[in-house]
Amino acid sequence: MKKIEAIIKPFKLEEVKDALTEIGIFGMTVTEVRGFGRQKGHKEAYRGTEYTVEFLPKTKIEVVVGDNLATKVVETIIRTAKTGSIGDGKIFVTNLGEVVRIRTGETGDRAL
Amino acid sequence: MTYTLRHKVITYMVLLLSLIAIAMPPVLGTVAMAQAPVEIPPAATAPAPAGAPLAGAPPAAGAPAAAPAPPPKIDSGDTAWVLTSAALVLAMTAPGLALFYGGMVREKNALGTIMQSFIILCLISVQWVLWGYSLSFGPDKGHIIGGLEWLGLNGVAMDQPNADYAATIPHQAFMIFQAMFAVITVALITGAFAERMKFSSFLVFSLLWATFIYDPLAHWVWGVGGWIKNLGALDFAGGTVVHISSGVSALACALVLGKRRGYGKEHMAPHNLPMTVLGASLLWFGWFGFNAGSALGAGALATSAFVVTNTATAAAALAWMVAEWIYRGKPTVLGAASGAVAGLVAITPASGFVGPLSSIAIGAGAGVFCYMAIIVKSRLGYDDSLDAFGVHGIGGTWGALATGLFASKAINSGGADGLFFGNPGQVWVQFVAVVASWALAFFGTLVILKIIDWTMGLRVSDEDEQVGLDLSQHEERAYSKN
Secondary structure (H helix, E strand, O other), rough: EEEEEEOOOOOHHHHHHHHHHHHOOOOOOEEEEEEEOOOOOOOEEEEEEEEEOOOEEEEEEEEEOOHHHHHHHHHHHHHHHHOOOOEEEEEEEEOOOOEEOOOOOOHHHHHO | OOOHHHHHHHHHHHHHHHHHHHHHHHHHHHHHHOOOOOOOHHHHHOOOOOOOOOOOOOOOOOOOOOOOOOOOOOOHHHHHHHHHHHHHHHHHHHHHHHHEEEEEEEOOOOOOOHHHHHHHHHHHHHHHHHHHHHHHHHEEEOEEOOOOOHHHHHOOOOOEEEEEOOOOOHHHHHHHHHHHHHHHHHHHHOOOOOOEEEEEHHHHHHHHHHHHHHHHHHOOOOOOOOOOHHHHOOOOHHHHHHHHHHHHHHHHHHHOOOOOOOOOOOOOOOOOHHHHHHHHHHHHHHHHHHOOOOHOOHHHHHHHHHHHHHHHHHHHHHHHHHHHHHHHHOOOOHHHHHHHHHHHHHHHHOOOOOHHHHHHHHHHHHHHHHHHHEEEEEEEHHOOOHHHHHHHHHHHHHHHHHHHOOOOOOOOOOOOOOOOOOOOOHHHHHHHHHHHHHHHHHHHHHHHHHHHHHHHHOEHHHHHHOOOOOHHHOOOOOOOOO
């Protein structure tokens, strides 16, 4: 089983979610995060004080899939989250040790 | 911290100088008055009561031009307007100032900041009834303070006017109107020590400040027998009593309490600017009660004050916005809102004495000067968190001096002419009032702060400041995490 974490631009969330649903992903976790990579921040000014805001708002999607679907999920995210400009984000794929469904106690692939 | 001998010597010197500085103005003023005994009748410098003759106002129907003034009689129109104005001024503090300041602090301090304005309304409302009104407006003692004859509003009638102050409204109507001025003055200072003052110390500070700074100053400028009033200084609605006093005291607080932890490094941006604009708008709305209500009657003077209040405020907001646009490259919402407040402050002392075109100049000046003061502050590096000094101290000083420039007896025959209307001496009188207000506010506040610092401490602990006032002082959150 693989955990796929994708950090994307927030306005892309709906598009990515719709595309993932189409290829058979029926659950995900979304968090609002801040971060930066090569994309520069911006300036804000309040009265006499100027702030350089380096952290940019991003959205993190976490999806857990069986090994067979992992590549397709990554491709789908890339296709829908990409804008071509700096700050599109990154995807991290990790191996997962165990998955459990809380309601039933099922484990492994049956819990996905 | 350990107090070395050096600390103690410096502190005693400052205290001694403070006591001398506070005593100087009334002593000088009393000496000056003794040498040039011109007893100016109350009507000349107080806001002209509705019954006083105004340029262009028609005489009372049927009354011959030379008839003696009739005995004071309650006028329902005047009373309605003054009571309404009192409510408007209350709204300036809560929710006006509460939201204006509340939106400008960080989220973790929003509730604590709002609470400060709200609880001052409660605290000073009671203090005013018990002893504040008596000290401010009561029978004069030595030209520096009112007596205690009106403790608990003893002798302050609900069905009789006090002709010295307002001849056509019940005495208690005047009293409750003035109460709201005392309330907002104390609340304004909270902008200086936002995000770091202990709640208990803040309560004690507010009570002492209202009693020992506001009440005497109100007496000096507005009380019958007050030495600044007797000098002929013009302050229609509180440029000195409210804005210079609170603004300069704010400076003292900022210097004594010191900067917020992380100032200059951590981001301390406003957490809710829509809330701030809402607050500024309520301040503008309520200020019509503050200025036009100070006419103490519903008629021509109130109308004039209303008009110049709106005009000056609008001009100031535009001026700040343009100044910022030129200096930094972008017009900001906080700038427009702040400019408006600066204009409201500056027009306050002038509102019953100047015309609309003058008010544009006064407002525009406030917008520019106060914006410049904010820039200078960030260079000087002291932490007057919400610019109470920059807006109220500087704006109030400009307004008080501008009154000496633009006042015209054509607007209010009960006032005086300013420099631009042929009377340069008025600027000097205004200057004396400004200096006296600065001195009392600054040194008096230093004394009060030091006393509290020695006994209770002023600031919250580092950890409490980190966590925020909402949780550390009140165990509450402004915005639920549910």
